[in-house]
Amino acid sequence: MSKSIGVFDSGVGGLTVAGELIRQLPNENIIYFGDTARVPYGIRSQETIIRYSVDDALFLLKHDVKLICVACNTASSVALPVIRNHFKVPVVGVIIPGAKEAVYASRNKRIGVIGTRGTIKSRSYEKELKRLDPKVKVFAQACPLFVPFAEEGCLSGSEISSIAAKYLKPLKNAKVDTLILGCTHYPLLKPVIKKIMGNNVTLIDSARQVALEVKNILTSEGLLNGKHKAVYKFFVSDNPEWFSSLAHRFLGRQVMGVKVNV
Amino acid sequence: MSKSIGVFDSGVGGLTVAGELIRQLPNENIIYFGDTARVPYGIRSQETIIRYSVDDALFLLKHDVKLICVACNTASSVALPVIRNHFKVPVVGVIIPGAKEAVYASRNKRIGVIGTRGTIKSRSYEKELKRLDPKVKVFAQACPLFVPFAEEGCLSGSEISSIAAKYLKPLKNAKVDTLILGCTHYPLLKPVIKKIMGNNVTLIDSARQVALEVKNILTSEGLLNGKHKAVYKFFVSDNPEWFSSLAHRFLGRQVMGVKVNV
Numbered sequence: 001m002s003k004s005i006g007v008f009d010s011g012v013g014g015l016t017v018a019g020e021l022i023r024q025l026p027n028e029n030i031i032y033f034g035d036t037a038r039v040p041y042g043i044r045s046q047e048t049i050i051r052y053s054v055d056d057a058l059f060l061l062k063h064d065v066k067l068i069c070v071a072c073n074t075a076s077s078v079a080l081p082v083i084r085n086h087f088k089v090p091v092v093g094v095i096i097p098g099a100k101e102a103v104y105a106s107r108n109k110r111i112g113v114i115g116t117r118g119t120i121k122s123r124s125y126e127k128e129l130k131r132l133d134p135k136v137k138v139f140a141q142a143c144p145l146f147v148p149f150a151e152e153g154c155l156s157g158s159e160i161s162s163i164a165a166k167y168l169k170p171l172k173n174a175k176v177d178t179l180i181l182g183c184t185h186y187p188l189l190k191p192v193i194k195k196i197m198g199n200n201v202t203l204i205d206s207a208r209q210v211a212l213e214v215k216n217i218l219t220s221e222g223l224l225n226g227k228h229k230a231v232y233k234f235f236v237s238d239n240p241e242w243f244s245s246l247a248h249r250f251l252g253r254q255v256m257g258v259k260v261n262v
Numbered sequence: 263m264s265k266s267i268g269v270f271d272s273g274v275g276g277l278t279v280a281g282e283l284i285r286q287l288p289n290e291n292i293i294y295f296g297d298t299a300r301v302p303y304g305i306r307s308q309e310t311i312i313r314y315s316v317d318d319a320l321f322l323l324k325h326d327v328k329l330i331c332v333a334c335n336t337a338s339s340v341a342l343p344v345i346r347n348h349f350k351v352p353v354v355g356v357i358i359p360g361a362k363e364a365v366y367a368s369r370n371k372r373i374g375v376i377g378t379r380g381t382i383k384s385r386s387y388e389k390e391l392k393r394l395d396p397k398v399k400v401f402a403q404a405c406p407l408f409v410p411f412a413e414e415g416c417l418s419g420s421e422i423s424s425i426a427a428k429y430l431k432p433l434k435n436a437k438v439d440t441l442i443l444g445c446t447h448y449p450l451l452k453p454v455i456k457k458i459m460g461n462n463v464t465l466i467d468s469a470r471q472v473a474l475e476v477k478n479i480l481t482s483e484g485l486l487n488g489k490h491k492a493v494y495k496f497f498v499s500d501n502p503e504w505f506s507s508l509a510h511r512f513l514g515r516q517v518m519g520v521k522v523n524v
Contacts, residue, residue, distance in 0.1 A: 037310050038300055048299050048500045148410040159421045238310045 002225050004029035004233070005214065006065030006089075008056040011039035012151070012243055013184030014071030015250035017094065020207035021069070022232070025215055027225040030232045031063050037238035037262070040147055041074040042116025042183070049118060053079035057087060059235070059261060065089065066223050069214055073182045074116050077124035090217050097213050098180050098206030099128035103136060105202045106178040112171035112201075113140040114193075115182030116147065125182055139174040143167045143183075150185040153249065160192055168196050180204045188249065234258045264487050266291035266495070267476065268327030268351075270318040273301035274413070274505055275446030276333030277512035279356065282469035283331070284494070287477055289487040292494045293325050299500035299524070302409055303336040304378025304445070311380060315341035319349060321497070321523060327351065328485050331476055335444045336378050339386035352479050359475050360442050360468030361390040365398060367464045368440040374433035374463075375402045376455075377444030378409065387444055401436040405429045405445075412447040413508065418454060426454050434459060442466045450511065496520045 005025070007018050011034045018032050035041075035056055041049050053075040057068055068091045070076045070083065076093030084091050102111050113125040120142040129136050146167075149160050171179060179201055181187055187205045194203060218224040236243045240258040247255035267287070269280050273296045280294050297303075297318055303311050315337040319330055330353045332338045332345065338355030346353050364373050375387040382404040391398050408429075411422050433441060441463055443449055449467045456465060480486040494517075498505045502520040509517035 037306065039305075043301075043501070043504070044299060045501045144414055145410055145416070148407055152406055154407070159424050162421050239305070239307045242305070 002029060002228070003064055003066035003223075004031045004231075005067050005069060006031050006033070006060030006063065007069045007071050008033040008035070008053075008060060008075070009072040009184060010034070010041040010052075010074065011036050012246045012250050015247055016184050016187050016205070017069065017071035017207045017210055019251045019253070020211040021214060022230070024211040025218075027228055027230055028218070029225075029230050031060060031065055032232070032234045033059050033261070034234070034236045034243055036236040036243055040116070041072060042118045042144070042147065044118065046078050046122070049074060049078040050082050053083060054086065057083050061087065061089070067092065067214060067217060069210065070094065071184060071210070073184060074118040077119045077122040090221065092210060092213050092217065094184070094206045094210050095124045095128055097209035098182065098204055099125055099132060101206065101209045102178050102180050102204045103129060103132045105204060106136070108175070108177045109133065109136045110174060110176045111136055111138055112174065112176035112179040113138060113182050114143045114146075114167065114171070114179065114186065115140075117142045117144055119182050125180055139171050139176055141167055141171055146189060147183065147185050150188045151246065155188055156192060160189070161195070164189065164192050165196050168193065172197060176201060178202045178204060180206070235261045237261060264291060264490070265326055265328035265485075266293045266493075267329050267331060268293050268295070268322030268325065269331045269333050270295040270297070270322060270337070271334040271446060272296070272303040272336065273298050274508045274512050277509055278446050278449050278467070279331065279333035279469045279472055281513045281515070282473040283476060284492070286473040287480075289490055289492055290480075291487075291492050293322060293327055294494070294496045295321050295523070296496070296498045296505055298498040298505055302378070303334060304380045304406070304409065306380060308340050308384070311336060311340040312344050315345060316348065319345050323349065323351070329354065329476060329479060331472065332356065333446060333472070335446060336380040339381045339384040352483065354472060354476050354479065356446070356468045356472050357386045357390055359471035360444065360466055361387055361394060363468065363471045364440050364442050364466045365391060365394045367466060368398070370437070370439045371395065371398045372436060372438045373398055373400055374436065374438035374441040375400060375444050376405045376408075376429065376433070376441065376448065377402075379404045379406055381444050387442055401433050401438055403429055403433055408451055409445065409447045412450045415511065417450055422451065422454055423457070426451065427458050430455065430458050438463060440464045440466060442468070497523045499523060
């Protein structure tokens with residue numbers, strides 16, 4: 001069988017990226033690993049995020065993947081250089097693709113970034129945006145309650161609206177015209193965020209751009225599959241039932257036969 | 263130096279119990295371990311909660327503690343029998359003391375329990391309450407967003423009030439006269455919970471009763487310290503700065519020199 005694309009995330013959030021890979025690369029097999037025994041990563045120290053991310057990559061390599069997609073903003077922000085240094089396969093994170101799309105989309109060069117504490121503290125988006133266009137002004141905001149709300153399925157209503165309004169106020173005041181959803185959970189909150197930011201602010205969800213980058217790499221390395229029926233395998237480090245129950249919300253399709261790897 | 267009381271929790275929540283131990287047992291040394299690299303436990307499977315709790319107990323035993331206090335409702339609910347079976351030192355959890363106080367406090371024998379998903383799913387309080395008084399009616403409710411709100415310091419305001427009102431509505435409708443705060447984070451939300459439940463509902467925070475049970479065991483085993491200046495040591499598996507910054511809110515005093523044990 002052809003080698004698979006490996007995707008890892010701290011939990012279920014990375015399924016939004018896996019879903020986009022499935023849409024854009026229908027002939028590719030995917031092995032997904034969600035580290036549900038140690039989720040969330042966004043509240044942990046850089047050392048711990050790196051240690052966990054290396055574990056996750058090693059698990060995927062045991063399954064002989066041909067490319068690793070780090071479908072977690074926190075892990076991409078903090079651990080990507082270490083993973084790239086350690087392993088031979090191509091590694092794609094979510095930061096650079098998201099930053100590229102934001103710079104492309106912004107007219108007034110005022111770009112907002114929202115994410116977990118870990119992602120925002122790392123300033124990874126800011127560094128990448130400035131590298132792509134030194135004239136860009138970046139406004140970053142951690143939104144620590146967004147992940148629990150998304151995982152609880154509280155995607156609308158007065159509570160999340162009010163919390164989102166507080167988090168987003170400084171970005172609205174800064175008149176950003178582009179907002180990076182710097183966490184794989186946040187696309188679920190798009191309607192709430194859109195309502196607050198208004199129709200003139202472009203929301204950047206890096207999944208689409210990540211899938212495009214994966215496609216480019218596989219093409220240029222001659223690793224793209226020909227037409228065949230793709231196989232998807234899902235592994236977690238804990239709670240396969242919980243993962244399965246949330247998976248539909250994130251992936252947009254049913255996930256069956258989730259296996260546990262401790 | 264005299265042996266210490268060992269206290270562990272998934273994170274900072276157990277400090278509410280440590281604080282009560284310090285108040286009631288001023289001559290006892292305490293070694294606290296917060297598993298901040300793997301917090302929260304409340305969303306994990308029983309197998310994983312047991313595995314993590316055994317690790318935590320082993321860490322405390324390396325420090326030669328004379329008693330282990332499991333200051334985490336989820337770990338107490340799920341892992342206490344295994345820890346008791348494995349280790350020789352006395353082990354005190356938070357469920358039995360809280361249940362005892364609730365049965366003692368309730369007049370109408372209708373008792374509410376709130377906690378994490380893990381605690382509520384285990385039905386540990388329900389079993390213990392029924393064992394103490396088979397006539398008791400128990401109404402349980404998981405409140406998964408309470409922990410993130412408490413850790414974010416969002417202890418008042420319209421969002422937490424509205425969320426708490428939704429969680430607590432079935433318990434209010436069930437006319438409980440006693441409500442067990444079955445998670446060490448929840449005492450921080452007491453004002454919000456009290457406002458919703460009303461003055462006629464007794465809120466049970468097991469910390470006081472846990473400290474009393476620890477005192478009883480140490481006394482009966484002849485392990486109680488004589489008058490001396492107590493020493494408190496705090497260890498975490500990640501993020502000592504984050505732990506220190508939250509510690510004051512939970513312990514009611516500054517915590518210095520938190521050490522990391524990976």
